[in-house]
Amino acid sequence: MTDFVMEARHVYKAYGIKNAKKAEKTGAGVDVKHVVEAVKDVSLQIRKGDIKLIFGPSGSGKSTFLRCLAMLEIPDKGEIYLGNECLTKPGVDLNKARARIGFVFQHIYLFRHLTALGNVELALRQVLKLPKEEARKRALDALSEVKVTDCASKYPAQMSGGQAQRIGIARALARNPDIILLDEPTSALDPELTGEVIDTLRDLAKEGTTMLIVSHEMPFAREVAEEMIFYDEGRVVETGPPSQFFNAPNTDRAKQFMTRIINRTTRE
Amino acid sequence: MFGWLLNPVYVTWIIEGLLLTIEITLFGVALGLGLGTLLAIGDIYGNKPLKAAIAVYVEFFRGSPLFVQLFLAVYTVPALLNVRIDHYVLAFLVFGLNSAGYQKGYIKGAMETILGDQMQAGLSTGMSKLQTLRHVILPQAYRIVIPSWTNEFCSLTKSTAVVSYGGLSDLIAAGISIKGITYQVLPVWLVVGIIYFVWITCFSKVMDIIYERKKIPGIELLMQ
Numbered sequence: 025m026t027d028f029v030m031e032a033r034h035v036y037k038a039y040g041i042k043n044a045k046k047a048e049k050t051g052a053g054v055d056v057k058h059v060v061e062a063v064k065d066v067s068l069q070i071r072k073g074d075i076k077l078i079f080g081p082s083g084s085g086k087s088t089f090l091r092c093l094a095m096l097e098i099p100d101k102g103e104i105y106l107g108n109e110c111l112t113k114p115g116v117d118l119n120k121a122r123a124r125i126g127f128v129f130q131h132i133y134l135f136r137h138l139t140a141l142g143n144v145e146l147a148l149r150q151v152l153k154l155p156k157e158e159a160r161k162r163a164l165d166a167l168s169e170v171k172v173t174d175c176a177s178k179y180p181a182q183m184s185g186g187q188a189q190r191i192g193i194a195r196a197l198a199r200n201p202d203i204i205l206l207d208e209p210t211s212a213l214d215p216e217l218t219g220e221v222i223d224t225l226r227d228l229a230k231e232g233t234t235m236l237i238v239s240h241e242m243p244f245a246r247e248v249a250e251e252m253i254f255y256d257e258g259r260v261v262e263t264g265p266p267s268q269f270f271n272a273p274n275t276d277r278a279k280q281f282m283t284r285i286i287n288r289t290t291r292e
Numbered sequence: 293m294f295g296w297l298l299n300p301v302y303v304t305w306i307i308e309g310l311l312l313t314i315e316i317t318l319f320g321v322a323l324g325l326g327l328g329t330l331l332a333i334g335d336i337y338g339n340k341p342l343k344a345a346i347a348v349y350v351e352f353f354r355g356s357p358l359f360v361q362l363f364l365a366v367y368t369v370p371a372l373l374n375v376r377i378d379h380y381v382l383a384f385l386v387f388g389l390n391s392a393g394y395q396k397g398y399i400k401g402a403m404e405t406i407l408g409d410q411m412q413a414g415l416s417t418g419m420s421k422l423q424t425l426r427h428v429i430l431p432q433a434y435r436i437v438i439p440s441w442t443n444e445f446c447s448l449t450k451s452t453a454v455v456s457y458g459g460l461s462d463l464i465a466a467g468i469s470i471k472g473i474t475y476q477v478l479p480v481w482l483v484v485g486i487i488y489f490v491w492i493t494c495f496s497k498v499m500d501i502i503y504e505r506k507k508i509p510g511i512e513l514l515m516q
Contacts, residue, residue: 096416119415119419123418135413146417179508
């Protein structure tokens with residue numbers, strides 16, 4: 025019995041590994057260059073109500089790790105637990121598991137042919153099998169929670185990026201998932217729109233929503249995160265409370281990264 | 293020259309011929325859509341043997357003349373199996389199977405432009421692959437396919453001419469009969485040609501309207 029909402033144990037994920045294995049079998053020799061190790065042995069525990077923030081240079085595998093947690097990518101090695109259920113065991117109903125995980129994408133990925141309301145309603149109807157009225161009510165509740173009820177009948181292409189991303193958050197939220205994973209929810213938005221999404225996340229944080237966020241919004245991190253995780257080259261380099269990173273990171277790599285990111289923020 | 297147009301017998305032949313042409317086309321396009329969708333899904337998600345089988349199917353129906361396909365279906369296959377099947381049914385089937393070969397390509401192409409992000413989004417909400425296909429991917433793919441579908445309809449309408457070789461009386465067969473009796477070659481083909489033209493143009497216009505109406509609002513902005 026664990027008291028973790030979600031746990032990752034020694035997760036490993038590489039791309040191009042199949043080709044490498046094939047090459048090994050045929051004796052052609054492994055072409056190491058074509059194997060990209062995005063996640064190398066990452067472990068992480070999240071308790072109910074935790075807000076953790078992963079940050080680090082782009083291309084370091086943060087997104088891949090997050091997708092592994094949601095089993096949108098299947099890890100090559102290691103285990104993912106959702107509560108007491110091991111998702112990486114064969115024979116697990118991944119659809120059922122994903123229904124308990126909210127996921128917010130960097131590039132939003134709303135269903136383009138559905139209105140905002142339709143986007144939120146779809147899984148309530150198809151996955152939770154709620155009757156029409158109830159699904160509508162819950163979808164509207166979720167929209168009002170992220171303050172975009174005025175967009176309910178708009179299509180994704182008719183909204184601003186900030187509105188669309190808040191719909192994306194409402195879509196993840198509406199099912200009352202055990203945890204919400206957010207993959208750089210603001211990085212595809214221009215600075216003006218970033219604020220409204222951050223405000224939404226701040227509200228969620230106040231309500232005690234369990235969240236794992238990949239983000240470089242440092243002021244926000246400082247305000248809401250209980251723990252920050254510095255991630256580089258497929259590994260967790262340093263973990264600690266925001267104060268540790270903002271005052272004196274333990275590792276040189278984190279120190280270097282924080283200096284750069286803080287300089288950038290102040291220059292803006 | 294056009295006096296034969298006043299003869300109710302000839303007019304009946306023409307109307308019956310036109311109706312058969314329309315029936316075969318609509319049935320063919322509809323069966324082609326259903327089967328083409330299954331072939332497209334099979335080609336994207338299937339294993340190697342399934343993909344190979346689909347490739348053989350598609351190349352057979354795209355690569356051989358419709359006339360030959362119809363001949364095989366109406367005369368050769370029933371003879372080999374020693375069964376009697378109505379020529380109507382066989383002609384309808386051939387047109388559906390043939391159209392599926394083409395439509396598989398249109399649908400697969402449309403699906404592939406949508407699959408990447410929309411499948412991820414669907415799975416992330418807890419829907420299965422099948423649910424995402426049904427509620428997210430196909431509704432978008434079909435909207436994209438409408439113009440290709442209209443083309444398929446135009447081309448299939450005119451291809452129905454070959455059914456006269458299977459002993460069925462479509463619009464062309466009606467023309468041949470009337471021409472044989474009245475010897476008004478040019479006037480008969482002129483009238484038949486105009487009927488095709490009017491029917492196809494009207495149908496295409498309707499499809500264009502449906503395409504515009506069903507278009508996802510603001511989608512042009514996203515595609516830029």
